[in-house]
Amino acid sequence: MYRERRSExxxxVVWTVTRAAAGPGRVLPDGCTDLIWSSRSGLLVAGPDTVAHVADGPAGERYVGLRFPPGTGPAVFGLPAHELRDRRVPLAALWPEPVVAGLAERVASADRPGQVLEAVAAARLAADGGPDPLAAPLTAGLAAGRDVGTTAEALGLGPRHLHRRSLALFGYGPKTLARILRxxxxxxxxxxxxxxxxxAARTGYADQAxxxxxxxxxxxVPLRQLLGPAGR
Incomplete structure (x- = not known):
């Protein structure tokens, strides 16, 4: 019951889920942060995970989410990513409660709720001057399989500076981000x-083990368990 589309x-990415049955679902780490509306819990922020997040809920619960590319979330939510690492936080803990209440009502009543989330995020990004320009090239370098040292050198950054910027943008250092992207x-x-x-050979692991x-x-969980239906 999971669907997604490219965002403007x-x-x-805008994604939707309706739980067909009660029970846990596994969401794998991806370096991203999400703005999520839940029919049961309202508006939430999903921080960048270092390990899989196991989410649970009743049958029929609906979710609409806007998943930001790595490094974009801090400009939308207004705080460094490491403060949200491995957390699910009510949006009202980050933004004024009246703003969040009005947004929740708009999302709940909208024919295309994902567009409501997109519009709010676009306005926040515009007000903040857009995502940090380091995020995209750093993510692209690591996603292509380049090592951290080579990527840092290409960006003109020293190891400590790169680590500090990565914590703020992604919630963890570049080595952890590289592991997740690999x-x-x-x-x-x-x-x-x-x-x-x-x-294993094509993605740079020493071997299958x-x-x-x-x-x-x-x-x-083991690899074979992830080859069936999984989280995002």
Missing amino acids: LPGA LRRALALARAGTPAAEV HLSREVRSLAG
């Missing part, structure tokens, strides 16, 4: 039918 905001590449190949040994350890560390 560069790099963002896992995303590996899972995409595995879900397309690529054998695990080949996945190394891939298996990273999957368990970041996702909390």
